[in-house]
Amino acid sequence: STSKCPIAVAHNGNLTNAQGLKLLLQNRGAIFHSTTDTEVILHLIAHQPHKQPLDALLDSLVRLRGAYSLAMILGNRLVAARDPWGFRPLVLGRRENIHYISSETCALNLVGASVVREIEPGEVIIIGDDGVHSIRLPVEPKRRFGCAFEFVYFARPDSVISGRSVYAVRKELGRKLAKRAPCREASLVTGMPDSGTIASLGYAEESGVPYEQSVVRNRYVGRTFIEPTSRVRHLGVRIKLNPITEVLQGKNVVVVDDSIVRGTTCERMISMIKSCGANQVHVRISSPPVRFPCYYGIDTPTRVELAAARMNLQQLEQEVGADSLAYITEEDLLEAIGLPAQSVCTACFSGDYMEGGEEYEPQL
Ligand code: SF4
Incomplete structure (x- = not known):
């Protein structure tokens, strides 16, 4: 006081x-x-x-x-x-x-x-x-910076931001992903619970490939990329996600996730799905590559820790063990959000920070 x-x-x-x-x-x-x-x-x-x-x-x-x-x-x-x-x-x-x-x-x-x-x-x-x-x-x-990642991942799907339903935006992201990165070999589409689920429904709807829930999330475990150490993060992924063998065996699976940050979750998830007998795992990401840290309240890692900043698409595909890997573009993201580009922050994808960036210091 x-x-x-x-x-x-x-x-x-x-x-x-x-x-x-x-x-x-x-x-x-x-x-x-x-x-x-x-x-x-x-x-x-x-x-x-x-x-x-x-x-x-x-x-x-x-x-x-x-x-x-x-x-x-x-x-x-x-x-x-x-x-x-x-x-x-x-x-x-x-x-x-x-x-x-x-x-x-x-x-x-x-x-x-x-x-x-x-x-x-x-x-x-x-x-x-x-x-x-x-x-x-x-x-x-000079312009507004409404966080694009709220629509992709952070906000709850039952929320409405700037008049746009988060659920509707996520589903549209999945549809756009299916158009931009189709997968001809796919026998089923699944989503990384929970934030990839809605985009995967959009992907399935647009592509005509059936949706299956094949990975179950333990709802009592927190978000893995903000856990402090790599050991805890690895353990976190294992406790957090459990694939269903009966759904995955012998299938070519398209897995939709919202983003790849360090790559840990994605790599673990692919190896878990393959260990359940899936033939192929194709990863589709409903945001552009995260190459820059956020200075506006999201606890993302530094640039050197960001998988997409360290590697190109092919290297990252190999690193996580995917049969193919594709993202949507920034243009797709902005279209799905449906707000003017000049009012949306995409700095963690583009590096286009607010004026003066994190160095800005006002005169007192
Ligand atoms: S940098 Fe990314 S996470 Fe941070 S506010 Fe901008 S869009 Fe959101």
């Missing part, structure tokens, strides 16, 4: 100028208790004791670069703020006289609230006893 009121904050995203701001604040005597960049926001507020907390927050937000979708309690007010680039989604919901702030619309369904609207990039919403107020941050970005 500050001298004026208690504060609680939930932050989705990563600030690209957090390090610079942290150094500056430390030079002014701030003592940080964590490595999270969310703490930078709190120190920025605390270092403006002469202002009301809301004004201090607004002045702090103007100094931030990168991704932040925030839900905050500021005294007796609920505040939501979304960065001017619009990296991460943020929605306002309502049930009777209760307001909700959520990253995704699916969370509102859970509590029986309806979606009021998306919080706009660069918008701050203040909810208090006197109603709901909206403020615009005085930051004008």
